[in-house]
Amino acid sequence: MTGLRLFISSAVFAVAIATAYWSIAHEIVGTFLLAFMAFALTFVAGYMIVAEREADLAGDLTDARVADAAGELVGTYSTRSPLPLWTALAITCVGLGLVVSPAVAALGVIAVLVLGAFFIVQSR
């Protein structure tokens, strides 16, 4: 609940400051930025309201014990994967290619798509 409250109060604050700024300054760029920020925070808060309905976190219980979070062991975190390094390289190629050579950018885009597919397959 604290996380949700955090985003709701941030969204309320953003609406307030956007309104105050427009009323005082009548300046369009800053007002748009603040209004967009308010919209984004409201969106996240809305998502969290939906998500928290299904959440049941032992971390939120004041007197929980470690055993309270125990359940069936379904696997462990992987501590290595080659995908992040290659994905970052591919994204860098896209950026560099935009500056130095469209061919490099195209190669980067293809690599990003292929690696993205690997990510999706691995995540299933």
Next chain:
Amino acid sequence: MSAAERGALEPVQRNDLLGWLTTTDHKRIGILYLTTSLGYFLVAGALAIVIRTQLARPDNTVVGAHAFAQLFTLHGTAMIFLFVAPFALGLANFLIPLQIGAPDMAFPRLNATSYWLFLFGGLVIFAGAASSEGAAATGWTAYAPLSVLKEGTGLGQDLWIVGVFLVSVATILTSINFVTTVFIYRAPGMTMWRIPVFTWEMVATSLLIFMAFPALAADLLLLFVDRNLGGHAFDPNAGGSALLWQHLFWFFGHPEVYVMILPYFGVISEIIPVFSRKPIFGYSGLVLSAFAIAGLSMGVWAHHMFTTGAVNNPFFSFVSFLIAVPTGVKFFNWIATMWRGSISFATPMLFSIGFLLNFLLGGVTGVMVASPPIDFQAQDSYFVVAHMHYVLGGGSLFAIFAALFFWWPKMFGVKLGEGLGKLCFWLLFVGFNVTFFPMHFMGLDGMPRRVFTYANLGQLPLLNLIATAGSYVMLAGVIAFAANVIVSTRKREPVGPDPWGANSLEWWTSSPPPEHNFHSLPPIRSERPVFDAKHPDVAARTPR
């Protein structure tokens, strides 16, 4: 599930180069972030030494005007985008799962991708130096319309745009990871109001990153389009606006200052109670003030634009003054924590006190330049250079060293030496103040920032010479730190899980921690679970 089956599921971490290149373990990614950002710090520091050497005397000829512009651009870019902010991300990567009792980050592969994007982004920025026209030379702020011009800002400026864009994407992805991890992956009993202050400060920082960095990314895209695809977003002659760059840039840029300082408020809030042998004073006040600072910092961007005459100065001045209130709350809390404490002056505590003194001066001059009449005098002068460095150098840098000395045993299983540590502190503290304090007077005497030479008038030659001497003392401090690392690594005297007698959960597990962080967890009933477990009699008497 049998022990054998469970053993088959246990991942095995490789210790060779391939293991580091493919790691998704938050601790290793944290260490990669920290070492990479320290590497960029060394490069940026070397550039600063060249800058100060050039300015040691009037009409010096160590470097020319264009080379000087590249030097201060790369220095500022590296310090801000590649060192101070990413160091905090590295520290948070290492600490957040340990402090909340989680086995890893919520998205380990995204975490690793963020790190590599940060590394490559930094390399792309520096790659501009190898181009025929040299690196970007428009300052870390890259103001339009100067940065739009192709003449004199060729490939290096484009690479700067791409590099900073990659770093900003990496930062946004990392902050998503932090918030998700803290919200979802807390250990049983670790409620939000029990998480350590450092983790809270990283939540506030992540929120700021969500709100501020997209504006930077949009700004960079517009600049790229203007430079390479015939756009006119910043061209007043074609219906654009040069001020649009400043609005978008500072909408990111001022919150970025707090992205670079809030995590270090968290560091100080972790260290001071440990070396004062007291619980932190005003836990909720510290947490709420972090969010007050974060919120207010989104409404002050145009105090960097007072002198344009195109913004509402009273609004931005008022909100800027307001930030002093939650910052003052934090100072009050830190001082109250130390008050009547049993203070020991180990190296992390010395750096923390250095942080308080330097940051206070940076904060006071910050309030001064938040006042438009003073800002009109100080704008673009060395007074602003002094103010900025007292906040980010005297503040963040000292907290960074405090963090290194404090958490080094947890990361590597050995303590850094106290003798060399104290030498490092005094060299940095004296060197820092000798370098940057005179800059206030240079600015008041009218010396503009970003000039590669200056007239032989009044106090300026003497003040510049003093500042340059101070920068070499700081260099000696950094060398003392490097020597400390080498000596401590060679000595290799292992430490236990909790060499400082600390409070938060990372000090429960071994140093360095095992692959998935914890073999066991203590009951978590306050924000000091390790202290509670070791001193149950005191914990029982403490009101909750």
